[in-house]
Amino acid sequence: MTCASCVNRVEKKLGKLDGVEASVNLPLESAHVTVPAGITDEQLVDTVNAAGYKAKIRPSEHAEQVSGSAAPGDHMAHGAAPGDHMAHGGAASQLRPRLVLAAILTVPVFLISMVPAFQFAHWGWVAGALALPVVSWAAWPFHRAAAINARHLASTMDTLVSIGVAAAYLFSAWQLFSNPRMTEHPGMEGMEPGGLYFEVAAVVTTFLLLGRYLEANAKQKAGDALKALLNLGAKDATVLRSGGETKIPADQLQVGDVIVVRPGEKIAADGLVIEGSSAVDASLITGESVPVEVGPDSKVTGATINASGRLLVRATRVGAETTLAQMARLVSEAQTGKAPIARLADRISAVFVPVVLVIAVLTFGAWLLLAGPAVSEAELRAAFTAAVAVLVIACPCALGLATPVGLLTGTGRGAQLGILIKGPQVLEDTRTVDTILLDKTGTVTTGRLAVDNTMAFEGFSPSEVLRLAGAVEAASEHPIAHAIAASALAQITESAARTAVAGSPLLRLESQDGRDDDGARLPAVGQFRSAPGGGVAGTVDGRLVVAGRTGWLQESGVRISREQRDALQAAEASGATAIWVAVEGAPAGIVSLRDTIKPGSAAAIARLRHLGLRPILLTGDNAAVAAQVADAVGIPSDDVYAGILPAGKVDAVRKLQAGGAIVAMAGDGVNDAAALAQADLGIAMGSGTDVAIEAADLTVMGNDLAQVAQAIELSRRTLATIKTNLFWAFFYNAVGIPVAALGLLNPMIAGAAMAASSVLVVANSLRLRSFGR
Structure with a gap:
């Protein structure tokens, strides 16, 4: 094409x-x-x-x-x-030989024809001979494509080029053969060289070949992002089979294979770490530069790089099911789609070439008609020049390239940044949205609890309460227990409190990433017991320590005073998750935990406001928790929807839509999928579930809210680029054709302008490659 x-x-x-x-x-x-x-x-x-x-x-x-x-x-x-793969996507190497020959021969043709000092006797024959290979072999792809199209009763841009070049050359040859002495003595009265257009045919061909050559190079760069994405995956994988290590091609991996990944190697498939710990560089997939710590039971993504320790990974997704393959598929599908704005270009291009052919004929006829019954040679030349200029200046190429090249570059750059745009329609949607619903857990916050405060009752200190709670909780697998144990461990590492327990039996605690924290130890716990949803108990330093909810303490024989109960209620009212800690049957203190806010959430929400969006916080948590998070990230209390059940998220979207808002929704969980689908623009965080990603229009592969703002900004920039391309493509033809028809445009300049129009459209799109840098 x-x-x-x-x-x-x-x-x-x-x-x-x-x-x-x-x-x-x-x-x-x-x-x-x-x-x-x-x-x-x-x-x-x-x-x-x-x-x-x-x-x-x-x-x-x-x-x-x-x-x-x-x-x-x-x-x-x-x-x-048709035409030796001379399509716009053709390789530049296929265009180069024709362009080189055309350029070498066109320079002398141009100089001989246009500069009197270079002219000699019978120079017209030499110009015609030099131009012949240019308009035949170099321009052959245009002629061949035009002929094939004509055989199917169709016309394209190649038809215009072929007719224009052939007409200029054949008209000149006819002039020369009809008057062989035409250039015998340059400058002789009545022997003007103005009837020869060999330089027009040669220069137009050379300019168009140059334009296509530059265009092919530029479009190759536009598609580099997707090609790079497809080439990210590991080519080989080392697997454990029959008790030993075997190296196999990555495409032969099967679900369940155990992959050995050494430092510096790419992980060959999506999987689960079963042994080892390391930092994994996931920037190629997520766009986030900070390595992610992984250990046993951590999920890892294919094509990410193991930065440090040796890992054993059990493959859970291979081949076309991997995250990388799904990303490539989404990007590829997005690039094959069409934005609604491109439909106008399609309708115009359907009739463009036939209309231009008619305009060229009418231009030629109008000039002759205005000349009157006796048409002079000069008037005939003027009519012919104007008609050829109309053919050459008309270029539906820019119209055809305006949308797909912009989309190609924008979606490709998005893939490099960990942003997946599902299709062209999404670009239109990002322009119109004015409200964005943000699911709290996993989107604004990390979804992981951390100790926020430790309150101690009489006879205890906050550090002692946390140390004892951490010791007993270290034996539990509950997320709250992990958070308390991690905080206690950090406290011991950072303070001299370890000296107080130097004579006690010690327990080395492994952090969640599976690595030992050298020098950090918690007291050993004995006689450990736990109750699901209640709490834990065990002996630490010879004392019975009970940690958990109110009911669990009462079952363990711990009496709680009214003042202590009021302290717990005050902590919970502030939005914290509060846990009792009792020692030897008496309350020792309260440990308060909160869902941690992602470091960049406040800045990302400010950026969303700058983009003209109204952020609204959506959460299933109580009003106190929601208010605390909203205040931390800069969302007004009026824009907080708390206590919302999964079904209620859909209702919240519908309510806003009913009020006239154009709603975007960002979330990462299964319970967000319905709301993502209902929203005018669904944005899935890539750390979430496949269900959420499938329901969304935009996907950010990282879990940073700043990427949501970046995704909207990139989509809007891509749409703006496409609109700019279309404007100049329309403007170029709207102005160029009438100017050419009026005889105000030399065909050579028209050829250069035609070639430049396509190159400029592609070059404008390539500016998107620098987005986010």
Whole structure:
């Protein structure tokens, strides 16, 4: 394919098959085709062939059926354009020989024709001879494509170029043959060289080849992000089999295989760490530069890099099921789609070339008509020049490239930043949203509790209460227990309190990442017991320590005074999760825990406001907890929805929509999926579930709220770039064609402008590659 007219024709041909929907992408040279039962791959390929092109079914994992599609199957057809693969996506190496020859021969043709000092006797014949290889071999792809299209009663940009170049050369040759002495004596009266247009034909061909060469290079850069994403995965994997290590190609991995990952190696598949601890660099996937600490039972993603320790990873997803493959599939599908704004370009391109041909004929006729009955040679030259300029200046290429190249670059850059844009429609949605619902847990906060305060009763100190609570909780697997034990461990590490227990039996506590914290130890616990949902108990330093909820303490024979009970209620009213700690049957203190707010949440919410969005906090927690989080991140109390059940999240979205708001929703859990689907723009945090990601329009692979703001900003920037491209593509033709028809534009300048229009559209899109840097 060479222009928007080609795209339109292929789509129409495929669309004539019963039930088939096709979206054709010019720079990717592909068609995404949704087919009903009964339509075969052969029918699709034959239909494209019948339109004058060539295609084959792309054999890749990206051709799998799109989840949620009502059609029995989606296919990716990869096309080959007529004309030695001279399509816009053609390799620059295929264009280079033709461009080099054209440039070498065009320079002397131009100098001989335009500079009197370089002219000599019969120079016209030399110019014609030098221009012949340019307009034939160098321009052959244009002529061949035009001929193939004509055979199918169609016309494209190649038709305009071929006619313009051929007309200029053949008219000049006719002039020269009809008057062989035309350039015998340059400057002789009546022997003006103005009837020769060899330099026009050669220069136009060279400019167009140069434009396509630059365009091919630029578009290759636009697609580099997706290619880089596809190449991120590990090529080999070392697995444990038959008691030893075996190196195999990564594509032969099976679910359940145990992969050995040494420092510096890429993890070959999504999996679960079963042994070892390390820091994993996930920046290639999530866009976040800080390495993630992992240990036993930690989930890891394929294509991330093991930075330090040796890991054993049990593969849970391989091949097309890995996170990397899903990312590539989403990006590829997004790039094959069409934004609503592009439909106008499609409608115009369908009639563009025939209309230009008519305008060129009318221009030629109008100039002759205005000249009167006796048309002079100068008037004939003027009419011919204007008609050729109209043919050459008209360029539907820029129209065809405006949307897909912008989308290609924007979605590719998003993938590099860990942002997945599902399709072109999402770009329009990000422009219109004015309200964003933020699920608290996992989006604004980490979803992990941390000790916020330790209160001690008479006879105890806060450090002692935390140390004893941490010791007994260290034997439990509950998340609250982990948080208390970790805080107690940090306290012992940072203070001289270890000396107070130097003679006690010591327990080395492993942190959640599986690594020992050297020098950090908690007192050993004996006679440990626990009650699910209640608490834990055990002996520490020879004393019975009980930690947990009120009911658990009462079951353990601990009496709680009214003042102590009021202290617990005050802690809970402030939004904290409060845990009793009792020693030898008497309350010793209260440990308060809170869900920790992500470090960048406040700045991200301020950035969302700057983008014109109204952030609203949504949570199932009580009003006190919600108010505390909202105050910390800068959300007014009026914009807090607390105590919301999963079903209530959907109702909250609907209520805002009913009030006229255009709603975006950001969440990461299964209970967010319905609300993400209901929202005008669903944004899934990549640390969440597959269900949430599938229901969303935008996915950020990291868990930083700042990426949500970045995703919206990138989407809006991409849409703005596409609109700018379309504006200049329309403006160029709207101004260029009338100027050419009035005879105010030299065909050579028209050729340069035509080539520049496509290059400028691609170059403008490439600016998106620097987004976020």
